[in-house]
Amino acid sequence: MELAGASRHLLEVRNLETEFHTDYGVVRAVDGVDLHIDEGETVGLVGESGCGKSVAALSIVRLVPDPPGRIVGGQVLFEGTDLLQLDVREMRHVRGPGIGIIFQEPLTSLNPVLSIERQIVEPLQEHLGMTRRQASSRTAELLDLVGIPDPSARMRDYPHMLSGGQRQRIMIAIALSCNPRLLIADEATTALDVTIQAQILELMKDLTERFGTALLMITHNLGVVARYADRVCVMYAGKIREMGPSEELYGNPRHPYTLGLLGSVPRLDSARESGKLMQIPGDVPDPTMMPPGCAFHPRCDYAVERCSEEDPWMEEVGVGHVAACWERARVGNIESKMVSNRNVSA
């Protein structure tokens, strides 16, 4: 095994494993995830509900509810330090100034009984050692930065007095308040309407670019990631199955699951007449009864005997592009099966 500290990336997750012990069995929510993010880079983590995206994010910042959850293996190297080895106090100083987090509801929700100001001022005082006064004026600046009109008045509001879009802006302000090197945004815009989602995403992109913040963007929306991510990781049943530069991954998917996902999405630029959507048969597996071998094999059109026996490992399929599939050579050659209808309207 490689030594901790030997990482050239801002964040490098190695073979991360997180389990939940539940009444109905052990759920291995994260089952050997490898992932890295460089300075200032935006990485998308996509996958369907329950595949382990949120648990992976929670594991990185060590906020997995324990019990029933436990990180049982791997390393999370952030600026060379393995976060899994830190004590609780040290970890508190990573969250905030090191890694800012916007969580998926409802875990996220702002504290309903505290004013917006209190919720931003406190971390500023704790992490950056600001006085109450400094923190207060910084709060107004932050709210202005995320586009809240009349910040010094709005600061005194409570979360319920704001719209969903404004609350999400506040979440971004809080996550960025201590100038983190990395921002993790877990479904940060999923609950919002499309026009508001567009506002928030553009804001996030603008701010992370301006401050050189790296961004881990977690979502099930393949469209959102296509616009913003430099690289994309596709997760299924607790593992990353394919990873590559966005254009590569969308243009030349090499894992049957990625291919199926892309074919399943109705496209805004393809007419009704373009025909049936591609569909992945069956349902995602029960997390307590993962299929042996490649967890995708019961739903996979390409599966061969080996797939139900042996779990494929990641193999290079292009520059910076890896896929975990025994049949990856065949998958690359079926562009014809993809919905390649690109009669884009001007």
Place this chain on the structure above:
Amino acid sequence: MRYLQTTSAATAVATAPDAVGALASMGEIAAVNLSAVPLLSVRDLNVHFPINRGFILQRTVGHIRAVNGVSFDVNPGETLGVVGESGSGKTTVARAVIQLERPTSGSVIFQGEQLVGATSDVLRNARRSMSMVFQDPYGSLNPRMRAGNIVGEPLRAHRVFESKNEYLDRVAELFQMVGMHPGVASRYPHQFSGGQRQRIAIARSLAANPNLILLDEPVSALDVSIQAQVINLLEDLQDEHDLAYVFVAHDLSVVRHTAHRTAVMYLGKIVEIADGDEIYDNPLHPYTQALLSAAPMPDPVLERKRERIVLTGDIPSPANPPSGCVFRTRCPIAIDDCAEVVPQMRSTGSLTRRHEVACIRAEF
């Protein structure tokens, strides 16, 4: 099918395709094929909810204009897609069509019958030919009922079977129609996945052999791979049984894929409505344009080239909608007049490719 009543004949002719219109103008309504007239015709529909204050002495202090002057037609065997953001009134429109919500005013003519203010007999009858799949697939299935009973409920309500065996056969057939094994009939809703629950809801909506199904966000809660299964299923069912759908969604890509005609709603109003791909290829309303530009596409090369119209501000409250055009507070091209005049629907396009838009600045 019932013969047309005079009132609905007049409405139908006004919006019917050219051939029908020509015949009608020659006074030959009797000769018109009934299948060419809309199955459902909604005119100037209003649903306003009172805002009540006070605990013991309640008084009405205002109204939420959830649906505000909405008109549209649905043809037999076709899908009308209704898109719009949260609170725009999509669910309320669907509920008002099937009379689960009492319209404040307006007309809903279904198979030639006026449903607004209709007797309960007329409504019962209409609800055999029209059903609804509700927005929340978890909440809309009774957790204490077995799947078979859920699916068979409309059959029992309308007594459309002769014997117990006939009933059970039909329930089994309904499960098969939505791609499920009839053996699952004895399970409870929580024992199914989200996609399976949505199939059960669809099976129930098919039970009484309807001509029209109101689908309120039928795939929004589902994962993409399951969403595709359900969309394909709905399209197959439509082809096989000549079903008409009102397909409510907030995802434009889903609506484009499923709808023959698309209506875009904003704050209780239809701001643009058009046949086929018109709305997507040639959007005329600034809101439709913004909505299209904000909808993300799973294609990095294309996405990065696309210009995005980012609207400022939030959606105003339907209790207090802006004067004039309801969109004007967020509209990038609004002028002073927009606050003064309520824009009327203007028609463009051809009779076979209809396109209507409510914006005083739209140019065509």
